[in-house]
Amino acid sequence: xxxxxxxxxxxxxxxxxxxxxxxxxxxxxxxxxxxxxxxxxxxxxxxxxxxxxxxxxxxxxxxxxxxxxxxxxxxxxxxxxxxxxxxxxxxxxxxxxxxxxxxxxxxxxxxxxxxxxxxxxxxxxxxxxxxxxxxxxxxxxxxxxxxxxxxxxxxxxxxxxxxxxxxxxxxxxxxxxxxxxxxxxxxxxxxxxxx
Amino acid sequence: xxxxxxxxxxxxxxxxxxxxxxxxxxxxxxxxxxxxxxxxxxxxxxxxxxxxxxxxxxxxxxxxxxxxxxxxxxxxxxxxxxxxxxxxxxxxxxxxxxxxxxxxxxxxxxxxxxxxxxxxxxxxxxxxxxxxxxxxxxxxxxxxxxxxxxxxxxxxxxxxxxxxxxxxxxxxxxxxxxxxxxxxxxxxxxxxxxx
Numbered sequence: 449x450x451x452x453x454x455x456x457x458x459x460x461x462x463x464x465x466x467x468x469x470x471x472x473x474x475x476x477x478x479x480x481x482x483x484x485x486x487x488x489x490x491x492x493x494x495x496x497x498x499x500x501x502x503x504x505x506x507x508x509x510x511x512x513x514x515x516x517x518x519x520x521x522x523x524x525x526x527x528x529x530x531x532x533x534x535x536x537x538x539x540x541x542x543x544x545x546x547x548x549x550x551x552x553x554x555x556x557x558x559x560x561x562x563x564x565x566x567x568x569x570x571x572x573x574x575x576x577x578x579x580x581x582x583x584x585x586x587x588x589x590x591x592x593x594x595x596x597x598x599x600x601x602x603x604x605x606x607x608x609x610x611x612x613x614x615x616x617x618x619x620x621x622x623x624x625x626x627x628x629x630x631x632x633x634x635x636x637x638x639x640x641x642x643x
Numbered sequence: 644x645x646x647x648x649x650x651x652x653x654x655x656x657x658x659x660x661x662x663x664x665x666x667x668x669x670x671x672x673x674x675x676x677x678x679x680x681x682x683x684x685x686x687x688x689x690x691x692x693x694x695x696x697x698x699x700x701x702x703x704x705x706x707x708x709x710x711x712x713x714x715x716x717x718x719x720x721x722x723x724x725x726x727x728x729x730x731x732x733x734x735x736x737x738x739x740x741x742x743x744x745x746x747x748x749x750x751x752x753x754x755x756x757x758x759x760x761x762x763x764x765x766x767x768x769x770x771x772x773x774x775x776x777x778x779x780x781x782x783x784x785x786x787x788x789x790x791x792x793x794x795x796x797x798x799x800x801x802x803x804x805x806x807x808x809x810x811x812x813x814x815x816x817x818x819x820x821x822x823x824x825x826x827x828x829x830x831x832x833x834x835x836x837x838x
Contacts, residue, residue, distance in 0.1 A: 463792040487656070496819070505834070507733050515718065521826075523814070524814065525815075526778060527815060528814050528815065531815075531817075531819060531822055532771065532822060532826070533819075534819045535819045535822045535823035535826060536823065537822075537823040537826045537827055539683045539827055564746075578826070578829055579645075579832060580814065580826070581812060581814065582808075582812065582813040582815070583808045583809065583810050583812050584811060584812070584813060584815075587813075587814075591832065592836070595832050595833075595836075605831070606831070606832040606833070607829040607830060607831055608829060608830060608832045608835060609807060609808050609822075609825035609826060609829055610805045610806065610807030610808070610824065610825040610826075610827075610828035610829055610830055611808055611809070611810055611825075611830075611835075612804060612805030612806045612807030612809070612811070612824075612828070613777075613778045613804050613805070613806055613807070614778065614806070614807075614808070614809050614812070614817065614818065614821045614827070615778050615806055615818065615820045615821045615824060616778060616779060616818070616820075616821075617777065617778050617779070617809070618777040618778075618779060618782075619719065619723050619726065619776065619777050619782075620720075620722060620723065620726075620777075621773065622809065623809065623811070624726060624729045624730045625730075625810045625811075626809045626811075627726055627727060627730045627732075627804075628730035628731065628732040628809045629803035629805065629807075629810060630728065630805040630806075630807070631716075631727070631732045631733055631773070631775070631804060632732055632805075632827065633805035633807070633830055634773055634803060634804055634805055635773060635802060635803060635805055635806075635828055636800070636801070636802055637786065637790050637801040637802060637803045638790075638801070640803060640806075641790075643786065
């Protein structure tokens with residue numbers, strides 16, 4: 449029960465409820481759950497190319513020959529890979545940093561997969577690196593650090609996610625920095641209806 | 644007191660507090676407040692060009708010769724004009740629709756300043772119309788309606804605010820439609836540091 453209550457969002461009461469459920473069910477159910485957790489934990493590793501979680505040396509995304517290998521989308525975490533995959537708008541590869549530069553939390557560039565990103569770019573074949581980090585101070589700092597590290601590869605285009613009004617949001621409740629950026633980056637209306 | 648409590652955000656208790664404040668102050672204070680409210684309400688009118696509030700026939704923005712008259716930013720309300728002015732990123736003129744197409748609220752194109760926008764464009768001299776409406780269903784509907792109404796003026800560029808990640812927002816909490824749009828509209832990183 450103590451172990452269960454260490455899961456995020458699981459307090460003492462929920463842990464008790466889960467424990468009782470497992471106890472009430474057939475023994476096989478509990479053992480299967482325990483084994484699958486052990487196997488998941490032991491079986492998982494990180495893709496040697498993009499550092500996404502994977503059960504194999506190379507993750508299914510990096511191994512997919514239909515994907516565009518010339519575009520790499522740099523994200524903070526494994527969760528972000530899933531978010532971008534769910535958009536259905538990206539057919540390139542990823543690079544998972546495993547965090548973001550954050551001096552307050554003692555996280556510097558060395559703790560992140562930035563060297564391996566530079567190596568991937570240096571190896572050639574990459575035409576565009578999309579910086580898809582949060583639009584926060586830490587995200588912008590990390591973007592800028594990566595931009596400088598990749599500056600010598602002048603034939604590689606470095607882009608970042610558009611800043612703008614979030615879909616579903618009203619102008620009235622949008623901050624003025626975002627409004628300013630959305631004006632500067634305005635797009636042709638006809639492009640939006642073609643999609 | 645009943646009149647005061649009709650103001651937005653002013654309930655019975657606040658109205659009482661305001662009323663007592665006015666009573667406690669010198670008579671001149673109360674009369675000056677009342678007169679300035681009457682003068683504001685009577686003196687205000689709408690700019691005959693952009694329909695922004697104004698004390699004159701033509702508002703100060705439309706009358707400002709330093710502003711770029713070839714770009715018109717279409718907004719929903721007077722409040723939005725202030726928001727865009729505060730960004731410091733826009734030196735063109737505005738056109739205030741006075742609302743947004745919303746069948747649920749019984750607001751159709753005829754109740755809005757759309758005909759007058761088409762007339763402004765038809766009069767010539769405008770090279771770009773920026774649709775700066777909310778990224779909501781109603782905003783997109785209004786955008787599309789205006790786009791069709793202006794379709795015959797093929798030399799006028801119709802743009803809209805960038806959709807994307809709002810400044811300060813984390814990827815983890817950004818919806819996937821917005822992420823998809825921010826990928827499609829990604830910008831050169833080097834453009835962002837020049838600003």
